[in-house]
Amino acid sequence: MSYPTDMQASLAKVEASRQNRLHQTFPKLSPEERDHILHRYHPDYISEAFREIRVGPNKGDRAPVELVNILESPPILTLDEDNPHLSQLEADSVCDVLVIGGGGAGASAALLAQENGADVLICTKLRFGDANTMMAQGGIQAADKENDSPAIHYLDVMGGGGFACNPDLVEALVMDAPKVIAWLESLGVMFDKESDGTMRTIHGGGTSRKRMHAARDYTGAEIMRTLRDEVRSRAAEHPSIRVWEFRPVIELLLDEQGHIAGALLKDLDTSRLMVVRARAVVIATGGSGRLHYQGFPTTNHYGATGDGLVLAYRVGARLAFIDTMQYHPTGAAFPEQIVGQLVTEKVRGLGAQICNVDGEQFVYPLETRDVESAAFIRECVERKRGVVTSTGQAGVWLDAPMIDQLKGPGTIARELPAMVRQFHRFGIDLVHEPILVYPTLHYQNGGVAIKPDGGTSIPGLYVAGEAAGGIHGRNRLMGNSLLDICVFGRRAGAAAASWSGFAQAGIPTLAHLDEWKRFRQEAGLSDGSSSPVILPDYTRKISVPLHEEELSMMETGGI
């Protein structure tokens, strides 16, 4: 047995109750109960974790403190007073469309921009593909079966998002979904299928039809590596797609009319500043889990620091729904080394239930993520019926082994190889042992406000993927993120190419930073650390020995 003795008594109760639970799933909450539990227990409603934004297009709105801090920050670049126009800096590269970010949205945008005649440069802060897309496990939604329709999908998205979603964006999402699946297949993505070609689809939290398409539990990885390979296939074409890695953007450039004119980059290997001139920019920088809102650990990749929000905000683009973050209910809570890492919702989609310390169910396993997370928090914090590990981490049991009892031996190994492998590395056998989970910071529900073509209020600026806001309202459903990066990546890429085809190439300037400086002064903001963040710093800052609870903070930005 891999669990320490202090956890085994509780584990035994989960095993003991399993036979009775197999066909007795806890009932779903009513709409009133859902509202109640969200307002009482979801981190989005902890008012002291939010504050008002004092400068910029969203001045007066509230957002998480950590995000407001970076939105209000001064730029990295200290401007030479006499030379704000970069006239002496030669362009290191010129392209039609600059795509910022090397995840699924960026790759989709690049492919469609290139197909629509644009010469494309992708720049990314890590390697191409080191992105949340790569880590998405569970699946991608599309209403492509007979008992389903885009209209039913639409209703699921709206309800899951608290009816706050932008209807035009949801329409685009659900209507493009089947086309996106076919597009991915045409590029060689291997979806899970029956032998007659029928897609093997299951439920996700908040879906009313089984429309979750998967590629084992490597769905995002399979999509990302395929898109990346297709981008690389077009490196030698005319027009082409080039890729720059380890070169994050630190500022956008506008021309004298306020249109997009390019971006300023920093090469992380050489620390050199670089200028790219472009007529259109697609921001596809993903989310901000590495800001560790409210001290939560995160499922996000190392570079998820919200840079795109900062870049867009500083040139005047408005943000939407940035006061809501998604906490994925099933982050690993044990062992310590993987606390906060994602345990895919597919585990519950396949039938696994949630149990408390006494081996009893307390929540329907497939509530929407916000509600499911709030229920876990209530069970652990208020009712004190969670399991507490030796490092003080609370959690509830995800009873994975019952999947093989429900769906036949071998199901777990076939459907969840990544999860089996991950827990096996730390001595836990997912096929035979439940795992301990607790909510983890997973997704930025909002972002830069976009139109259905990915466009923003800034001419030439497009946004796609997690950096965009409005599609998912206040809560995204599982499987709609892999979908949204493709839908809006493709739309933004095509629209950016079209814009770049007739836009005049103006002279790039950083004049907006002068304005930003003035706004900050008027708001009485002092100089502090600059943004965008680019990468978090987890190096040890103190030299005294740490206690265990401090150790557990190493990935939460606590030290």
Add this chain to the structure above:
Amino acid sequence: MIEIFILGQRYEVPEGLTILKAFEWSGFHLTRGVGCRGGFCGACGTVYRLPNDHKLYYALACQTVTMPGMILGEIPFFPAQRPIYHLESLEAQGETIFNLYPEVLRCYGCNTCTKACPQEIDVLNYMSAVIRGDIAAAAEISFDCIACGLCVARCPSENVPPNVALLARRLYGKYLAPQAAHLRQRIQELEGGSFRSEIGVLKNAPLDELRKQYAVRQIEE
């Protein structure tokens, strides 16, 4: 605390940290050799040796706990050939891969690739499937590859198994996998203008009506 060696220098780190966190504990603010931190991106392929042991071991830094005396070397980048190809003009047969990656036929079955795989994939087995022209088997066996490149670094016949496997999977996904009739059907319906009016009705429905429809919608069993 335990003693480890990073790039040859000695550090003391608390027991129980992953290799990646041990780097950070020791003061490395990494830009390379770190990516998703969750075992999916392959950025943190690492080789190590242990005291009084001739063997070379392989790991993902983010998924492996440090052991006393570990001598660690990350491999954040390793050159790897990838010819230009266009999937739509390829045929799903063994020759396609031999033409693009002729070196696969130089594989002499030493199995070093399999030993180097931190995902415990039978790399030699899928390379053998490629050499047999069995694209479906190569796609299936290689599926969990995260392209960390450790097999590339070790292959004495200078192959790049992850890139070969990726081509095999793309050929399989596009040309060999059975097609979904329901997907084709749905796309035809969409192209014919179906669902537009239904969505239009929902878009224009008052919020109360939308809430009501949501609350009573049928959930597929």
